[in-house]
Amino acid sequence: MDPRRAPRTVIDPKVRQVGFFAPPDRSQSVPLSQSSNSPSSPPLSDLSPSGNSLSPVMIPPPRHLSDLSSLPITAGLPPTRLSPPVHRFSGESVVPIGSYNPSEFASPSVGDLFEDKNARSPGPRRSRGGGGSAKIASSLPAGGFELPPEVKPKSLTTVSVVSNLRPNVTEKVGEKSIESQDGSGANSKQPLKEKTSKAERRALQEAQRAAKAAAKGGNGVANIKTGKANSVQKKDNASVAAPSEKRLADHKDKDRKKDAPHPRMQFDDATRVEKAKKRAIVKQTEVRNRVELFRHLPQYEHGTKLPHLEYKFFSLNSNSVHPAVYKVGLRYLAGDISGGNARCIAMLQAFQESIMEYSAPPERALNRDLTAKINSYISYLIECRPLSISMGSAIKFVKTRIANLPLTLSESEAKANLLSEINHFINEKIILADKVIVRHAVTKVRDGDILLTYGSSSAVEMILLHAHELGKQFRVVIVDSRPKLEGRLLLRRLVAKGVSCTYVHINATSYIMHEVTRVFLGASSVLANGTVYSRVGTACVAMVANACGVPVIVCCEAYKFHERVQLDSICCNELGDPDAISKVHGRKEVNHLMDIADNENLQLLNLTYDVTPSDYVSMIITDYGMIPPTSVPVIVRELRKEQIWSG
């Protein structure tokens, strides 16, 4: 054990130092392939597990081994520290909305965005001070000019901390070879090592990985911290002192907190809601009679501001959102795009469009500035409609990619790289994944089956159509529910293709379930405890199927898996338009609630999602294969590893 421990404690700080440039964790997957050129090595996504998506769940490589093998990599890394420019670390404070944005100068129509691009690109840099908000004016020059004095104190403080706490580390100062550093460090830190328990070390390792992820996210403390640490190294790379163990520890602590799923905004916290409102682009009015149980979720009057927002599209220079993103946001708000995959693809394509027209301001690094910009887009999209988990996963991916762009790339190369990465994500994680799911699921459709599905899931629709194309004889029962009646759209598409269908309301599920042989359900997300987070009503259907002994098959792409856990549908949900409850479309004689909608005793609750307990689910079909709900955490863990490796 001890020989193993020795290198690790020394490596840890170094991995962290390098963290911002190159993914050290990648070394775990490909231990020796990148000993010298890791920062600019090509992304490993081709090797990522999802490439061979049909393979069974992988067994993770042993940790100790990989830690040992990552030793030589650290030796190769120090030279790369010299290369990046200093201004890269200037953006310590993330400027969420007021940052540079080409869309400020966008012309009203989307059609001629491309021809505008060239003319516009130099514009913003010059006119920013005058045309932008006060926030921009104050923040950006500071980033450019105040940098050296800002960095110096930090390096000083760090050094002083080091010298105070760890006198024995100072032996590393100077142009010592890394090899000797490793040796001496291991020896000199012997007492220290014994203090750190095994769990702690493991925590450290985890935290490192998390630190990277969080840093890529570009939000909050972790980002700034790594920035600081890196800049310290930049300043005096001749006399780099390894940061003290203690500092490292509490640094890790904070990062570890970042590692946990970020708590969602709780809308019963009045102060935070006020703050959020000040920033908001989309000013939504809140519902009059809010349901007490759901105070923690935003309850807006739906679509009331839509005309106003549409109008604002033509005067976009007053806000910071790219027109393509703005358009997508409005379509979310209007409900034109729904479904996890559709929303995710629409968002990624909007991001692509905005990246295409993006050019970094001269004094800011592309990846920092672009991350800030993407953040501002995301906060706008959240205002339009809370993010789905699929979108969250895609956003994480995009941010990781931006943060990991090699600095040596020129702007156009970086942009091209990003665009192709996003394309790759769409193709691999969504389109290809769906194809794999369809291939798996079709084997579960037999002749004479009666398949039941709920609502309108894109994956299930593909399965049914493919099975029909294969000439299987089956019948589809489409269960639908108010207020969205998405099943009708599915019914229309299936009937047009010649699939024989039965259409029922959700209340009649238990009537029809006796003749059903299989239930296929889509999902918005599958959570780590195996529960399926999906369109409201899915749980009811799964429950009735379970009571009738009908197998329930959930189809969900692996990128929608999430490490969060949830026990009921109330803690975390999304509230739709309450008026949709009282308005019964096309049935005037039953609109009893319209005239009393203002009564304070009446509340209307329009939930969007619910949570299906894992014991109702027989099988989850994902791009990794067909798994029981108990295996979801395995997929989640593998996915996370993959993200970190390839990130």
Added chain:
Amino acid sequence: MTALLQLTGTVIMPDTHALVNDFLNKLKKRKIEGSKATAKLTAELLRSVISQQRLPNTNQAGALIHAIKAIGEQLTAANHVEVAVGNIVRRVLHIIREEDVSLTTASIGGLSLQGLSDDEEDNPLVSAAVAAAAARTTLRPPSLQTLLEDMPSHSAAAAALHHSSSSAGDSEDKTKSTDKNSRSRKLKHNVIETVNELIQDIATCHEQIAEQAVEHIHHNEVILTLGSSGTVIEFLCAAKEKKRSFRVFVAEGAPRYQGHTLAKELVARGLQTTVITDSAVFAMISRVNMVIVGAHAVMANGGVIAPVGLNMVALAAQRHSVPFVVLAGIHKLCPLYPHNPEVLLNELKSPSELLDFGELSDCMDFGIGTGSPLLHVVNPAFDYVPPKLVSLFITDTGGHNPSYMYRLIADYYSADDLVLQQRPTS
């Protein structure tokens, strides 16, 4: 027997014929819906039939029963889903039988008392048994003890009853020819009196049920309900009047949206009401303390025929161990045991409630195809909730377990009337 049939056929007055036919039409065309309304109307119809029925001198009860059964058969055939019609018919038959028995017992009692001195050895056992049985059924509350005691004497009593009712004419002619007019009037009078009580009961049963509300609803409770039941409204409002503050979740009950009418009523009465979609039932049930629903009918096994969607609610309630309480008036208690009730005791409503006619006509190809339509729309009206999912029944006589319903029902109906279809006469 054939003569009797002809007799009853001629005896029904033409205006009752018209009444019956009118009611039949309404039932067939689903003009009358809801168990309470149908029950009330059926009882009133039967009352008028009884009052206008001309009774023969002999075997009056038999004639009356026969006439009611004939009408009952038509009524139940008209709308098999409105179980309340059959319930009321059976109830009225039971009333006739009971009144007849009590009259016979009185007369036999009088007879035996009279003949105690002269023909003591003649038939004392039978008359005593009849008197005892009659006294038991009328005076003593039903219990296992009674049942056991009844066992040996039951056949004898039945034989005596049969003897008295079928060949009553002979004995009456011999012994009590003088007061037969008064007796026939008395039977009719008594039956109508009791039917009136029954109608009264149907009208007021929800009040008696509502009285029990405070025992079940407490402060800060959250109650879920589905479907629009007058009994449920009364029940909730009774608790509200007792200053209990609680909130009600109402599932809207698509596609008939009875939940909207219920919510409107509850809001008007000042209850905190939240309307949710039917699909959100599972999501919300974890925060619900009690599910209180009305029923369409309660079967003898404790199963419930209820508005569509309630099976789902009951399953969700069972999953979260939420009590599932069914409110049912007496007219909803059906003495039959259901077979495949999801299908046989159900009714498919118009698809137009789900899809507009012709809505999908543009994408459906009618030209080709094998004749079987590509699209079915299923819109059932009722759901069957099996007894294991029901926690409690609250009737006007109090709360009962599902497993006890058969006994409760046995008090109200006699076993001879369970099948209303008359055997074809030879």
